[in-house]
Amino acid sequence: MPTSLHPMLVFVFSQIFDPPEELERKVQELAELIRSSSHVVFHTGAGISTASGIPDFRGPNGVWTMEEKGLSPKFDTTFENAxxxxxxxxxxxxxxxxxxxxxVxxxxxxxxxxxxFPRDKLAELHGNMFVEExxxxGKQYVRDAVVGSMGLKPTGRLCSVTKARGLRACRGKLRDTILDWExxxxxxxxxxxDEACRKADLSITLGTSLQIxxxxxxxLITKKRGGKLVIVNLQATKHVASLSSQTGWESWVGGFKPATPAKHVEMAGPPGRPAHPRLRGRGDDQADEAPGAGGARVDGAGGGGERRAGQGRAAAGAAEGGVPGPAQRHGSAECREGAAGAP
Structure with missing residues (x-):
């Protein structure tokens, strides 16, 4: 067990797939839940990015699964090209x-x-490797390339905000937004x-074991306030949900006509930087306790007294190569003023 790489024990679980007929029934049930709900909130974890070439953590080819076998994690793309x-x-x-x-x-x-996706409708709890602040x-800058640092550290660049009536620029130091463990x-x-989950009458989780x-x-806030909770994940979780399914999320949306990406999605970042596990984050798959055998589980999530270990998501293990160097390009694709939403 590579405890030197991961502050908490790593549990790797096999993937479970619902039979086609069971999956179809659950899809129909989910569609009805969505139709009958007035405030739907989604929660996403590493599992939804595997189809983009970025591995998860505890899947068959996940970062920690491969490390457990003494193998290097395989990334099919760079973060900029994903x-x-x-x-x-x-x-x-x-x-x-x-x-x-x-x-969320x-x-x-x-x-x-x-x-x-509009940033005023999005909470990135563990940061964004393309954003510096x-x-x-408090102004945020969305870059076309990975900003090149992690752990809320200075990136070496300065804020370009100018004060009113042509006065001097802010010139505050910019830092990355990627959390470290502490x-x-x-x-x-x-x-x-938190506000969104309290308003929600339906929370749907995709690709996260809800362990961090x-x-x-x-x-679980939604569930405890009388709403419904749906869990879609390839590994079993310990939580009791109104509906749970073990399937690949891409199979859920295979027949869905996807929206057209924003134009800035097509801007290719500089090639060659690997999708590095130290910057990828361990935000969703880390288990701080082993769940029982598959199926529904008693809801074991406590309130605010639970330990906050694992809030840092930047260090997914000391993989070879270290943290990538400074970004090769820094053109801002979008900015956000402090707590305000999208510009």
Missing amino acids: RPSKTHMALLGLQRVGILKFL SQNVDGLHVRSG CVKC DSLPDRDLTLA KPSGNLP
């Missing part, structure tokens, strides 16, 4: 037609933003996510 999957685009489509009210993500790969005024979740994103706290507790 493109949103059908699932990312389906979520964007649901948002555009007013079904999806808010999206544990992922740091930036694929939701690159799909064109001014420590002075870092607390960003106040703005956590507050928005406090992120994993958020969908």
Whole structure:
């Protein structure tokens, strides 16, 4: 067990697939749940990005699974060249037609933003490797390339915001937004996510085992307030849901006509930088306790007293190569002022 790489024990679980007829029944049930709900919130983890070439953590080819076998994780693309999957685009489509009210993500790969998903409807709890933030005024910059640092550290660039009436620029230091293990979740994103979950009458989780706290507790808020919880994941979870399914999320949306990506999605980043596990984050698949055998489980998630270990999502293990160097390009595709949403 590579405990030197991971502060908490790593449990690797086999994937479970529902039979086709069972999957079809659950899809119909999910569709009815969505139709009958007025405030739907989605929660996403590493599993939805595997189709984009970025491995998860505890799947058959996951980062920690491979490390457990003494093998190097396999990345099929670089982070800059990764493109949103059908699932990312389906979520964007649901948002555009007013079904999806808010999206909470544990992922740091930036694929939701690159799909064109509006940032004021999105909470990225563990950061975004393409985003840097001014420590002075809070303005955020969305870059075309990985910003090149992790752990809320300075990136070496300065804020370009100019004050009113042509006065001097802010010139505050920019830092990355990727959390390390000891870092607390960003106040703005956590507050928005918490508010959304309290309003929701249906929370749907995709590709996350809900083991990391406090992120994993958020969908349970909806359930505890009388709403419904749906879990879609290839590994069993310990939580009792209104509906749970073991399937690949791409199979759920294979017949869904995806929304058209925003134009900035097509901007190719510099080639050659690997989708590095140290920057990928361990936001969703880390298990801090082993669940029982498959099937529904007693809801074991507690309240705010649970340990906050695992809030840092930047270090998925000391894989070879170290943290990538500074980004090769820094053109800003989008900016956000502090706590305000999209510009």
